[in-house]
Amino acid sequence: MTGASAKSLLSLRDVKTYFPVTRGVLFERTVSVVKAVDGVSLDVSRGEVVGLVGESGCGKSTLARTIVRLEPPTAGQILFEDRDLAALSPREMRSVRPRLQMVFQDPYASLNPRMTVFDAIAEPMLVHRVVRRRESAGKVAQLMEQVGLARRYMKKYPHEFSGGQRQRIAIARALALDPQLIIADEPVSALDVSVQAQILNLIRRLCDERNLTLILISHDVAVVRHLSHRIAVMYNGKIVELGEAEQVCAAPRHPYTKKLIGAIPVPDPDKEAARLRARQ
Amino acid sequence: MPLLEVNDLRTWFYTRNGTVRAVDGVSFHVEPGETLGIVGESGSGKSVANLSYLGLIPSPPGKIVSGSAHFDGLDLVKAPAGVLRSIRGKRISMIFQDPMTALNPYMTVGNQVMEPLLVHEEVARSEAAERAGQMLDAVGLQDASGEEAHMRAYPHQLSGGMRQRVMIAMALVTNPQLLVADEPTTALDVTVQAQILALIKKMQERLGTAVILITHNLGVIAGTCDRVVVMYAGRIMESAPTRELFYSPRHPYTRALMDSMPSAKSPGEDLYTIPGLPPELTSEIVGCPFAPRCAHAVDACRQRPAVLKPVGPEHQTACTRVQEGGL
Numbered sequence: 001m002t003g004a005s006a007k008s009l010l011s012l013r014d015v016k017t018y019f020p021v022t023r024g025v026l027f028e029r030t031v032s033v034v035k036a037v038d039g040v041s042l043d044v045s046r047g048e049v050v051g052l053v054g055e056s057g058c059g060k061s062t063l064a065r066t067i068v069r070l071e072p073p074t075a076g077q078i079l080f081e082d083r084d085l086a087a088l089s090p091r092e093m094r095s096v097r098p099r100l101q102m103v104f105q106d107p108y109a110s111l112n113p114r115m116t117v118f119d120a121i122a123e124p125m126l127v128h129r130v131v132r133r134r135e136s137a138g139k140v141a142q143l144m145e146q147v148g149l150a151r152r153y154m155k156k157y158p159h160e161f162s163g164g165q166r167q168r169i170a171i172a173r174a175l176a177l178d179p180q181l182i183i184a185d186e187p188v189s190a191l192d193v194s195v196q197a198q199i200l201n202l203i204r205r206l207c208d209e210r211n212l213t214l215i216l217i218s219h220d221v222a223v224v225r226h227l228s229h230r231i232a233v234m235y236n237g238k239i240v241e242l243g244e245a246e247q248v249c250a251a252p253r254h255p256y257t258k259k260l261i262g263a264i265p266v267p268d269p270d271k272e273a274a275r276l277r278a279r280q
Numbered sequence: 281m282p283l284l285e286v287n288d289l290r291t292w293f294y295t296r297n298g299t300v301r302a303v304d305g306v307s308f309h310v311e312p313g314e315t316l317g318i319v320g321e322s323g324s325g326k327s328v329a330n331l332s333y334l335g336l337i338p339s340p341p342g343k344i345v346s347g348s349a350h351f352d353g354l355d356l357v358k359a360p361a362g363v364l365r366s367i368r369g370k371r372i373s374m375i376f377q378d379p380m381t382a383l384n385p386y387m388t389v390g391n392q393v394m395e396p397l398l399v400h401e402e403v404a405r406s407e408a409a410e411r412a413g414q415m416l417d418a419v420g421l422q423d424a425s426g427e428e429a430h431m432r433a434y435p436h437q438l439s440g441g442m443r444q445r446v447m448i449a450m451a452l453v454t455n456p457q458l459l460v461a462d463e464p465t466t467a468l469d470v471t472v473q474a475q476i477l478a479l480i481k482k483m484q485e486r487l488g489t490a491v492i493l494i495t496h497n498l499g500v501i502a503g504t505c506d507r508v509v510v511m512y513a514g515r516i517m518e519s520a521p522t523r524e525l526f527y528s529p530r531h532p533y534t535r536a537l538m539d540s541m542p543s544a545k546s547p548g549e550d551l552y553t554i555p556g557l558p559p560e561l562t563s564e565i566v567g568c569p570f571a572p573r574c575a576h577a578v579d580a581c582r583q584r585p586a587v588l589k590p591v592g593p594e595h596q597t598a599c600t601r602v603q604e605g606g607l
Contacts, residue, residue, distance in 0.1 A: 055469035162557060192321040192496065197540035197551035204550070219469065226542035226551070245547060263474040265499030267541055269523045272503035279474070 008079070009213050010044040010067070010181060015076035015086075017059075017066045036062040038237035039076070046180075049207060049214045051224030051245065053260070054234035060217050063234070064183045067215070068100055069093050080181070098128050098177035105186035107166030111158040117144070117169055118154040124176045143172040147202060164195035171202065175210075183215045188223060200227060221264055225249045233257045282309035282350075283457055283490050284333075289347035289357075291325075291332040294340060298562035302328045304514040306347075307588065310458065315484065315491040317505030317522070319498060319537075323558060325514040326494050330460050333357055334372065335364040352457070370400040373451035377463035379443035383435040389416070389446050390431025396454045415453045418486075419445040419479060441472035445479065452483050459484070462494045477504055498541065502526060507594070510534050513559050513569035516588055520595040530597045532607070533570045568598065576607055 017037040020030040036059045044050050054060045065071045067078055069085055078085040080100060088096065104110040111120055121143055122136040131139050141151040147168040158166055167187060174182055187203065188196040204227055207214050218224045224231055224245070231248040233241040233256065241254040252258045262279060266272045291303040303325040310316045320326040331337050333349030333356045349356040351372065356364065368374075373396075376382045384392060393412035397403050403411075413431055421430045421442060435443055444464060451459055461480065465473035481504060484491055493505055501508055501522065508525045510518045510533065518531040529535045538544060539552035556573040559565055568586035571577040578601065586598040601607045 055471065193498075193537060194321060194540045194554040197542075198553045200542065201550050201553060220542075221470075222542040226545070226547050228547075259471060263471040265470075265474075265477075265497065265503050267498035267502050267526070267538065267543060269502045269526050272499070276478075276503055279478075 007045050008043040009046045009048075009081065010042075010215075011077070011079040012040050012042045012067070013077040013079065015040045015063070015066060015078060016074045017062050017071050018074040035237050037066055037073075040234075040237075040239055042232060042239060042242070044181075044213055044215065046213055047207075047211045048230065049216060049228045051228030051231040052215060052217045052234060053219065053221050053224050053231060055219060055260070058234040059237040060234050061185055064102065064185050064215065064217055067183060068097070068102055070102075098124070098130070099179050100181040100183070101174040101177065101179040103167075103170050103174050103182060103184040103187050105189050107163055107170050107190065108158075110170055111166060111173075113158055116155050116157055117149070117161075120158075120169060121172050121176055124173060128177060130177060139176075140172075143176055146175070146206070147172045148198075162195070163191050164198055167191065167199050168202065171199075171206070175206065179212070181213045181215070183217070185217045186219070187216070189218065189220065196223070203227065221249060221261060233260065283312045283352065284492075285309040285348075285350045286329070286333060287348045287350075289329060289332060289349065290345040291328050291337060291342060292345050293342050301514050301561045301564070302342075303332060304561075304565075306511070306514070306516055308509050308516065308519065310490050310492060312457065313484075313488050313490055314506045315493060315504055317501040317508040318492060318494045318511060319496065319501055319508060320511035321496060321537075321558065323513075323561075324511040326511045327462055328514075329511070330462065330492060330494060334368055334374070334460070335359075335361065336368075366400070369396045369456075370454045371456050372458045372460065373454065373456040374460045374462065375444070375447045375451050375464050377466050379440060379447050379467070380435065382447055383443060385435055387434075388431060389421070389433045389435065389438070390428070393431075393446065393449050393453055396450060400454055412449070412453060415449040416446070418483070419449045419452075420475075421445050421449070439472075440468055441475060444468060444472075444476050448476070448479060448483065452487060452489065455487055456489060458490045458492065460492045460494070463496070464493070465500065466495070466497070473500075480504070498526075498538065499543075510537070513565065514561055515569060515586075516596075516598060517570065518595075518597045518599075519588065520592075524592070524595055530591055530595070530602045530607075531570075531599045532574045532576050536573075536575075568600065576601060 015037055016039055018033040018035050021032045021034060022028045023031045040063055052060045062071060066073050073086045118140050121140045125131045125136060144151050149168050188199050191199060206212060216224055216227055228245045231245045232239045235256045241248060241257045249261060252261050266275060287307050289303055289306045293300040293302055306329050318326045332344050344357055347357060390412055393415055394408040397408040397411060416430050465476050468476060495501060505522050507521050509516055512533050517533045529538060536554045545551055554573050559569050567582040567584055571581040584600055586600055588596045588598045589603050590596050591602060
């Protein structure tokens with residue numbers, strides 16, 4: 001997709017993230033490298049939801065962490081609003097961070113147990129000085145309302161909430177700085193089906209209302225298919241297939257995508273029996 | 281005659297924060313050679329119900345308050361610990377979700393698969409080693425070099441899928457009549473999950489083992505189970521043959537669960553959500569435990585106990601409105 005960068009909010013150009021494998025303690029030497037992300041190029045336009053699917057170890061989380069510079073890229077360009085994040089200094093990166101936020105899988109681990117809901121949601125706004133402390137309560141209440149949490153919970157601690165509610169808190173925190181791009185890494189994998197549905201509806205509504213750009217990472221193709229406009233399939237650090245969500249799921253082209261889609265059990269006994277027969 | 285018949289099982293946990301009625305009057309049965317699926321969300325009691333009759337609930341705080349579990353004529357709930365020990369791992373085997381924590385990191389794979397044979401069948405080491413090797417071959421842990429290398433491997437040298445294969449080999453090496461598989465593929469990737477489910481099925485056909493498959497994944501149920509039991513808040517909401525449960529679910533909870541799956545709706549549509557949260561299990565629930573979240577609940581649902589009753593051949597539901605023909 002050449003020329004797409006004009007409209008693209010995020011453009012990845014041949015991004016590589018390698019991890020050295022070292023041996024020895026005192027005289028540490030690199031014996032090999034793990035190519036976690038190995039030459040990924042991807043354009044994401046404003047307001048688009050791109051799903052990133054793949055199995056464990058395919059590099060999808062490392063790619064997410066690389067985009068927000070939680071891992072330094074080994075090579076390549078990460079063009080976000082036409083600035084190359086890969087080339088920014090840590091200080092410059094700080095000024096970009098409010099505009100790209102992450103939501104993680106485990107809402108039990110991603111929230112500080114010693115911070116109240118108010119503290120957790122207000123913290124990013126206070127750190128980046130977008131609100132004054134005395135105005136923060138109003139802003140936090142507004143955010144809580146948007147993610148479906150009653151404002152009376154503001155002074156409660158994470159352990160007092162269920163997994164689904166914690167994920168709502170994490171989403172409110174991510175939205176606090178009014179980001180352009182959100183990267184959600186397995187946001188519903190730790191949740192039960194009925195709660196998962198609530199969070200998926202919430203994410204979709206927020207994307208629509210705020211014209212958010214979302215990169216949704218999941219191992220669950222059904223979840224990704226439901227929310228995404230386009231789907232990228234990762235395998236071995238590379239994107240092996242990229243296309244319209246329906247296209248990728250209904251008529252996969254790459255052999256790996258075929259294998260992946262073909263392995264998903266369908267909650268319908270007759271279709272499932274047909275799928276199992278087809279596999280043999 | 282059923283191989284296992286669980287009747288009105290209640291397992292409560294006595295904690296500082298009150299009595300948690302984790303399993304509260306659960307009855308189901310398993311026929312020889314069949315696969316029974318038990319589906320439910322976290323905290324529904326699906327694991328505790330099965331750990332209870334196997335004597336694997338830590339006590340205190342847990343206690344089987346009432347009920348029975350007849351396995352081949354013997355009530356496991358009343359059986360002394362020694363008798364249970366002779367059954368577990370021999371006639372009833374288990375596999376768990378996380379094959380890393382379920383395997384002993386200090387023991388080779390071969391020794392772990394041999395162990396049930398040495399303990400339960402008192403066979404000679406050489407015979408146990410031979411049978412363990414055959415079992416590992418059968419579950420697809422091939423001995424590439426022909427020098428028993430697969431027997432000498434340690435768990436950390438294997439991938440998650442391979443470890444789960446070892447667990448299956450360990451569970452089936454004694455030729456059990458019943459295999460209890462608690463979320464056996466939840467920690468695995470989908471492509472590996474497909475392999476493991478196919479393996480369980482293959483071994484089941486070969487050995488005639490009955491399987492209880494505990495899972496939260498309705499897709500896994502659809503492809504592997506003959507009958508399904510749906511649990512919620514420590515009770516059974518519905519029980520039916522698999523096709524019937526999927527194509528004509530009767531209980532509102534079962535229907536809500538199916539509607540809330542992403543595959544149930546076309547992209548862009550809102551998913552169905554169940555309002556509210558599952559009930560606290562620390563207080564006694566008088567009526568139907570699902571009533572506070574149910575779109576079809578009437579006053580009677582909150583007052584009258586919901587008891588599992590037949591609504592068709594082999595099809596039971598605990599919804600009183602369905603039983604009375606109101607839904």
